[in-house]
Amino acid sequence: MKTKFNERRAIQIPMMILIFIVPLGFAVWALWNNILVDVLHVGRINFWQALGILGLSKILFTGGIWGNWGRHDHEKFGPWRVKMQEKLESMTPEEREQFKAKWASRCNQQSEIRNQKSNNQKSGE
Secondary structure (H helix, E strand, O other): OHHHHHHHHHHHHHHHHHHHHHHHHHHHHHHHHHHHHHHHOOOOOOHHHHHHHHHHHHHHHHOOOOOOOOOOHHHHOHHHHHHHHHHHHHOOHHHHHHHHHHHHHHHHHHHHHHHHHHHHHHHHO
């Protein structure tokens, strides 16, 4: 059974490379050559250089070669969520309802402000 799993992995990994990394490389190559050459007056790159830029950006922006590709949002916001749960648990039911109402009104106000801005922009066009 273990051998079958390894055989499947041997097929899946190259397929993932073809499905995900190659199109991303073409996207970086096309965007670079069609936008940055005209805007920033940089030189054109080939596909392999685009893959190198993609790999470099992965290393620089996600914290390493393997880091953070499988990270989920619940892990990202874990410490904040734990503190908020502790805060809510220490409140009385009345305090909790007041807290929730206050944040609900804040969120509602923000959405109303965004709607007003978008309506103003539409009417200004």
